[in-house]
């Protein structure tokens with residue numbers, strides 16, 4: 395096992411400064427988010443250390459990033475020289491991380507020499523500080539088998555280590571390697587290649603993550619995000635319809651599941667309706683409440699203005715989802 399690894403929780407999951415502040419109070423060094431406007435909502439809500447773990451492109455967004463960089467400690471990712479030069483020219487004061495493509499198939503520059511060219515350019519920009527590398531293998535998070543997930547991260551670690559060593563041979567030290575998510579973070583920690591992890595979904599555990607194989611060293615987290623649905627029709631003894639459909643829960647990672655009632659199968663969602671297959675013996679009746687576990691927590695949060703926090707059978711707090719719709 396490697397040395398200490400810091401946690402920078404991902405706030406794209408919850409879009410809530412109330413939760414972000416609690417994650418920091420519990421030990422996180424700060425949070426990540428994906429959008430400038432999300433970062434604005436987090437800073438507005440009292441979060442002082444935010445990494446935009448994403449590329450920010452275009453003059454309007456870069457100007458907002460520069461403005462925000464005067465109000466909080468801010469980081470951003472780059473994978474392109476022109477984009478980096480535009481950020482440097484904006485007068486922003488930022489930690490800049492080079493995003494490496496390590497298997498995600500999304501953003502990121504190839505490890506090794508291509509990344510080195512970006513690091514040299516960051517060193518030339520007066521307002522920018524080289525924060526390090528971001529290596530996030532998001533696809534690995536959802537690979538069901540533990541051994542396959544571990545193997546994906548081991549390959550990513552090789553690319554990270556090789557790039558860090560190359561930088562070092564050219565006199566550039568890499569302060570932090572950041573990345574990792576809920577499905578794999580202990581493998582990144584074990585590898586010794588990462589200094590910081592960015593888990594997001596772990597605090598809520600959606601239906602998709604529940605389908606992963608979980609064993610040591612990865613802890614299994616409990617579900618904590620539910621959509622309250624009410625039975626509004628029983629068209630047959632085998633079916634119930636609830637008042638929660640596409641506008642209530644994301645379905646990109648599968649239909650919601652019904653918490654504590656595995657015999658009920660949520661099979662179809664339309665705008666305002668969800669169809670649930672029931673055993674013929676089911677006594678579900680109109681008005682009955684069901685707790686749905688969304689397939690994917692992040693896009694579900696973006697459907698709501700508020701999060702109702704329940705402790706026991708009481709409402710303990712209501713937190714605004716302040717960065718809802720913050721997509722710029």
Ligand SMILES: Cc1ncc(COP(=O)(O)O)c(C=O)c1O
Nearest residue numbers: 404447530575576592593594595
């Ligand atoms: C760059 C980055 N880091 C971390 C995460 C957090 O992943 P998870 O919610 O699976 O923990 C994500 C999620 O998409 C991400 O895009």
